[in-house]
Amino acid sequence: MFLKKYISEVFGAVGSLLRGMRTTGWYFVRPKEIITQQYPDNRDQLKLAERFRGEVVMPHDEHNEHACTGCTACELACPNGTIKIITKFDVTPEGKKKKALDTFVYHLELCTMCNLCVVACPTDAIKMAQNFEHSVFDRSKLTKKLNLPGSKIREGIE
Ligand code: SF4
Numbered sequence: 001m002f003l004k005k006y007i008s009e010v011f012g013a014v015g016s017l018l019r020g021m022r023t024t025g026w027y028f029v030r031p032k033e034i035i036t037q038q039y040p041d042n043r044d045q046l047k048l049a050e051r052f053r054g055e056v057v058m059p060h061d062e063h064n065e066h067a068c069t070g071c072t073a074c075e076l077a078c079p080n081g082t083i084k085i086i087t088k089f090d091v092t093p094e095g096k097k098k099k100a101l102d103t104f105v106y107h108l109e110l111c112t113m114c115n116l117c118v119v120a121c122p123t124d125a126i127k128m129a130q131n132f133e134h135s136v137f138d139r140s141k142l143t144k145k146l147n148l149p150g151s152k153i154r155e156g157i158e
């Protein structure tokens with residue numbers, strides 16, 4: 001009884017192996033039909049869906065200027081404290097004090113990619129980028145400063 005069951009299982013396993021090998025052989029002789037992408041070898045050709053969200057970024061132009069006024073609307077919209085806006089006061093040419101962004105702190109490790117901060121921003125200063133390779137050995141590296149060193153707000157943005 002036991003031997004019969006054992007032999008039947010061996011035949012079942014060989015049958016399953018042959019079925020798998022048949023599929024492998026079919027694609028082996030038709031390489032153009034293969035749709036599986038081999039990550040990370042496919043980095044150069046990788047196409048992500050437009051809606052994919054990888055992290056929040058702050059675009060800067062060629063003059064190292066951004067569109068963030070430091071209004072904190074994104075910080076207030078964020079449901080889990082991922083963003084911390086630190087502001088400062090700049091002095092205008094007329095000698096008036098004006099609130100400005102000092103540091104945009106972004107805790108990538110907390111971000112759920114919900115996009116609420118991007119929607120809340122009145123000046124389109126931040127957006128979602130598609131970078132997804134975020135693995136680090138040191139957790140503190142996931143806390144980022146989104147405004148670049150020496151950057152300032154673009155003229156005309158209030
Ligand atoms: S995407 Fe969502 S969780 Fe991430 S910083 Fe923006 S509001 Fe917060």
Ligand code: SF4
Nearest residue numbers: 068069071072074121
């Ligand atoms: S990113 Fe937008 S919403 Fe956030 S502080 Fe800057 S201007 Fe305000």
